[in-house]
Amino acid sequence: MNQITTIKLNAPYLIFLGEVTDAMSAKTGAGLVQWCPEKVAGQLRTHADSVDLGVPDMTVEQAVAAGAKSLVIGVALVGGEINRQWAEIINQAAASGLDIVSGLHTPLGDVPGLVETAANSGIRLINVRRAPENLPVGNGKKRSGKRVLMVGTDCAVGKKYTALALTKALNEAGVQATFRATGQTGMMIAGEGIPIDSVKSDFISGAAELISPGNDTAHWDVIEGQGSLFNPSYAGVSLGLLHGSQPDAIVLCHDASRQIVSSCADYVLPAIDECIDLHLRCARLTNPAVICIGVSVNTSGLPADQRDTYLHELSLKIGLPCVDPLVEECELLVQQLNQLNSV
Amino acid sequence: MNQITTIKLNAPYLIFLGEVTDAMSAKTGAGLVQWCPEKVAGQLRTHADSVDLGVPDMTVEQAVAAGAKSLVIGVALVGGEINRQWAEIINQAAASGLDIVSGLHTPLGDVPGLVETAANSGIRLINVRRAPENLPVGNGKKRSGKRVLMVGTDCAVGKKYTALALTKALNEAGVQATFRATGQTGMMIAGEGIPIDSVKSDFISGAAELISPGNDTAHWDVIEGQGSLFNPSYAGVSLGLLHGSQPDAIVLCHDASRQIVSSCADYVLPAIDECIDLHLRCARLTNPAVICIGVSVNTSGLPADQRDTYLHELSLKIGLPCVDPLVEECELLVQQLNQLNSV
Structure with a gap:
């Protein structure tokens, strides 16, 4: 039986941007850069006015010569389809020995000719939305190393951004830290991971255990969160990820302008302190020592002159550091984690 | 787009028992009877000493003549495989117009010739371990009717049994009630359902919403539970099911002889009151009025002369009715639900 692992991608990447001209549709590619x-x-643009990520323009041949290992679809069209006009270039890349990596809804196997091309050249077609088969059931066994998990008051409140910013800040402070991805864009950035929301529900915590394996005692895994225990659509994902991650610390992520749960219009967002409390209570099942080290707030929806006041008042109310990693460093969170490391 | 529903089975069933001689391997079939x-x-036994469920022996032809609509595999061999020697009879049943229903690990599509036979005769191959495709994301909207969900201190503590016994007791008391299945054996008994542990994790609560749809105001859905919020392997399934079920009431199920979590040897079972408290706290997200109406205890692992004392002391301690539905009626639980109905 093969060893079961996360999905692993081969870098460097050639980012495919096609004819897309609006920056929003190219945010996957922009996130990689x-x-x-x-x-x-480098990037592969099919038109002169395609989005420019500021990295070298390359043809497939040039990318292969430069050592690229994968063509990554860096754009998402409305509906998540793969444009059939892209099929020729994607087939060419596969024939040239590049793995093809896609986070779109359309499976790569639906691109005309691509399955045959991949079989002939021996490259992999990697749909990062699709969980690997044969994942293990979670076993709850304690692992070495330290873990901090992003949790949230809702979906799409900045959990991935916070995890990436915190990993960067830890590394800059000389702390061993690795970003661990649980969603498709995060996986492309990390070069590995499992899209936890597409895992069969029996295996959520087992997948989470694979995502942050045992490590050096002083090493921090900074784990991308998903959903919220207070989101009636996705809380099951959040709880399995919380248990399997066995976090020593959590960071609560929140969007200051969000009032209503994103997927459920009948539900108001939880209070910050209540949200921290329930996440900690559940997290104690697999790590009784877990603490919350702070709140990461996306304040971009607030008037600029109210942001500092908001963070300051929230911090006083809950007694924890509150930061907006989009506008300041994660220094306060790094300090908290360093204190845990010295325990 | 087709309407998305639960998996629906066609009765009456012909229960296939093959050459199996031990009762444990035939417990699926026995549960149906x-x-x-x-x-x-009826039952289809291939040998004179096969397990006998006490229902009429029938060939495929006799079952079809008697109006049977499905051949249900009523046995499970070690490893969950479909015995290749069964292929001939299963193909014969499919050719004769019976749907084939299986809860085994081996997909029915792997039975030699069966996919072709099914295509020719127009019958369905139904793997009840496999969730339907295209399930919706949970929306959290309040539904009409009343719901009681079995929750547990662990897996395999009697949640299905309790739900079935409670449904029967409610019906006998003249209360409209329907057993709602979330696992494979339950689905065969109910004739429909979704195997919630095989649903992709983004869709757990959405599947739970489909399983117990809106109903008459006085009608009770009695929902089979899965896992436990205190089981580090499966808690995600349990939370999604809890949210999507929007229960008005929960029954905590427990095995009096269980000390350690079944799938995780490092974990002790939660205290009963703590377990009720966390399940209620989480359930309030989608139904703020939820209450716990009692505890269903499997006392079969206790000495016979200690069972009543155990139930009585537990009931005094937590202030709720505690019953063992294997040895007594569910009358106390029915009374609790009737009180809720009169509110």
Whole structure:
């Protein structure tokens, strides 16, 4: 039986942008350039006015010559489809020996000719939305190393961004730390991971255990969170991830302008202190020593002159550091984790 | 787009028992005879000493003549495989117009010739371990009707049994009530359901919402539970099911002889009151009025002369009715639900 692992991607990447002209549709590619520039060989644009990520333009041949290992679809069209006009270039990349990596809804196997091309050239077609088969059931066994998990008052409140910013800040402070991805864009940035929301529900915590394996005692895994225990659509994902991650620390992520649960219009967002309390209570099952080290708030929806006041008042109310990693460093969170490391 | 529903089975059933001689391996078939005798046309045994469920022996031809609609595999061999020697009879049943229903690990599509036979005769191959595709995301919207969900201190503590016994007791008391299945054996008994542990984790609560749809105001859905919020392997399933079920009431199920979590040897079982408290706290997200109406205890692992004392002392300690549905009626639980109905 093969060893079961996370999905692992081969860098460097050639980022495919096609004919897309709006920056929003190219945010996957932009995220790669922002968070893992060392993995990016270049970009492939099919038109002169395609989005420009500021990295070298390359043809497939040039990328292969430069050592690229994967063509990563860096754009998402409305509906998540793979444009059939892209099929020729994707087939060419596969024939040239590049793995093809996609986070779109359309499976790569649906791209005309691509399955045959991949079989002939021996490259992998990697749909990062799809969980690996044969994941283990969670066993709850204590692992070495330290873990901090992003949790949230809702979906899409900045958990991935916070995890990436905190990992960067830890590394800059000389702390061993690795970003651990649980969603498709995070996986492309990390170069590995499991899309935990597509795992069969019996295996959520087992997948989470694989995502942050045992490590050096002083090493921090900084784990991308998903959903919220207070989101009636996705709380099961959040709880399995919380248990399997066995976090020593959690960071609560919140969007200051969010009032209503994103997927459920009948539900108001939980209070910050209540949300921290329930996440800690549940997390204690697999790590009785877990603490919350702070709140990461996306304040971009507030008037600029109210942001500092909001963070300061929230911090006084709950007695924890509250930061917006988009506008300041994660220094306060790094300090908290360093205190845990010295225990 | 087709309407998305639970998996629906066609009764009456012909229960296939093959050459199996031990009762434990035939417990799926025995459960059908115990809990839904009205759905059972007969049994198909291939040897004189095969397990006998006490229902009429029938060939495929006799079952079809008697109006049977499905051949249900009523046995499970070690490893969950489908015996290749069964292929001939299963193909014959499919060719004769019976749907084939299996809860085994081996998909029915792997039975030699069966996919072709099914295509030719137009019958369905139903793997009740496999969740339907295209399930919806949970929306958290309040539904009409009343719901009681079995929750547990662990897996395999009697949640299905309690739900079935409670449904029967409610019906006998003249209360409209329907057993709602979330696992494979329960689905065969109910004739429909979704195997919630095989649903992709983004869709757990959405599947739970489908399992117990809106109903008459006085009608009770009695929902089979799965896992436990205190089981580090499966708590995600339990939370999604809890949220999507929107229960008005929960019954905590427990095995009096269980000390350690079944799938995780490092974990002791939670205290009963703590377990009720966390399940209620989480359940309030989608139904703020939820209450716990009692505890269902499997006392079969206790000495016979200690069972009453155990139930009595537990009941005094937590202030709720505690019953063992294997040895007594569910009358106390029925009374609790009737009180809720009169509110």
